[in-house]
Amino acid sequence: MSLPAALLAVTDRHGRAAGLADTVRAILDGGGRWIWLRDPDLDPAARRGLAESLLALARAAGASLTIGRDAALAAAIGADGVHLPGGTRPRAIAAARRILAPASLIGVSAHGPSELAEIAAAGADYVTLSPIFETASKPGYGPALGLAGLRAAAAAHGLPVLALGGVGAGNASACRAAGAAGIAVMGGLMRARDPAAATRAFLGAWERGDPTGAENPPRLPPAA
Template sequence: MTEDEQPMKTRLIKDVAEVKEDQLRLLLITDLKEFPRDRHLDTVEAALKGGVRDLQLREKELPLPDLFSLALVLRQLTSHYGARLYINDRVDVALMVDADGVHLPESGLPAGEVKARYPHLLVGVSTHSWEAARQAEEAGADYITFSPIYDTPSKREYGAPQGVDALKEVAGGMKIPVLALGGINLERIPEVMRSGAHGVALIRGIWNSTHIEDASLQYMQAIKGEF
């Protein structure tokens, strides 16, 4: 190893990202296709004003140049509010905009390979079974989402709802944070958290609200047991 290589290796070791206790209590996943384009930033900012501190950019229908442009702006916006930004699937975009993490689909890039090359990124994986959850943890994921807990249109392709008993089994058997996803509303938050989830991942619960800032605040309070 050359003298130039040694400092870089030391820096990377120090920069390994780890999920902190207060992180990923509420991971809000973007779903901006229902909003006019000129309202996208206002919509996201409302959620950030309401207390959301973990935002995943997941807009599969956007052309790559548009996704990259949106990611750049959301990086600035999330940084302004002290929030973390995760990019769905696209490691290249996450690196280019200096995102905090990347979220991989169950059949996506190996979490361990991504983590080994880019240890400063938080790496999450979507899972839909106990076996997939175990494999993601063993591969080096920093956290997982487990879904669907309840019935929800966005997750019906993955089969019947898992239910809170399956969530309890997975959450109790993992050393990494497990985020519950799928059909979660305010009334279901206590049940989900009692099942051992580290937090929840949401889409419709907040974006479908007529008052996004208020809804975000209520979800954050519910997760903390204050609502």
Template sequence: MNGVVVLTDRRQVRRPLREVIQRAVDGGARCVVLREKDLPRDERAALAAALRSVLAPVGGRLVVAGPDPLGGDAVHLTASGPYPPPDLALVGRSCHDVSELERLTTEHYAMVSPVFPTESKPGYGPALGVDGLARLVGCSPVPVLALGGVTPRTARDCVAAGAAGVAVMGAVMRADDPADVIRGLVSATESVGPFADRGGVRS
């Protein structure tokens, strides 16, 4: 699995979300985090099933934001909880500072943000920058994914700072061709994988 994770946001897309994810997969995406937390559970579960059908032919994986895996085996949790995390095949957590990283227990990876200013969440921050990302990578017990304003141009800087990969939302959701964006990101991070053993991953 390469070092690029796509987060969904149907409010930013210019076409059906499933089509956007299909194009991202065509470009090389192999891991997608389903957000859309405002949807009723049955609608969200149906969307999860649809996205899994897109990812399955390429051996990809759907991660569900929140503690309910919606029939799968992978979740991504917020910094605020729940603690302890559920016992699943893959569990990630959003973190923003050292104190949140220090609370990690059995999680497999941390998603650190915002690394750069982001159009998806203007004013969210302050941005860590590459140096801030490197500091958090240095104290994280698990592999770190860099999120927030990441582009193909900056993804290589994130990996150079020690990130195991990058996570993107708006750059893919708003793209005229998500496949092109993903190809650029994969090229910038091709030597790493977000859930590979990088000296601190827990399994």
């Protein structure tokens, strides 16, 4: 099963003064075609309302929407898949598969190459691996795995791996050269002054950048 796009935009409504729907609209305007609704701290009713709004935006742009954690919500609104948290067991992946539409994608968060065997055997479609680079948003997951960790994960089990954590336009293509199927980005889009321009920069870097990019990403600009 192919992935919707090489860039997965991860939402964080706390990272930006503008409304999340406006930020997602800008990302879509910039060419983004895959959105992961994260924001797990919303109450269920508010999260469903936001999910439905983002799904409408995604559909209008020909893009895909993945719902974080909640397979039941993804199934209820007809989203394109679910992304399950780190530590998810095979039975939870199987349970999500049972209630989602046949073409839905199931992703799982991983924090080391050793986790991929079980995730792949359980039938997930892809993983996000983090943190690849040092990042303030992933302080609790140990040291950065680096390109070597990404390379080891991408070479194992035939499961598409998205690089997450500290990925910037300066190292996106290095992730691709290391075997990543794509990149997942939160802060670099959610905190960008111009999310549409930032999206275009990430997409351009993935397609055309120098595959010998540095291990450490450039500093993010301050929030507007």
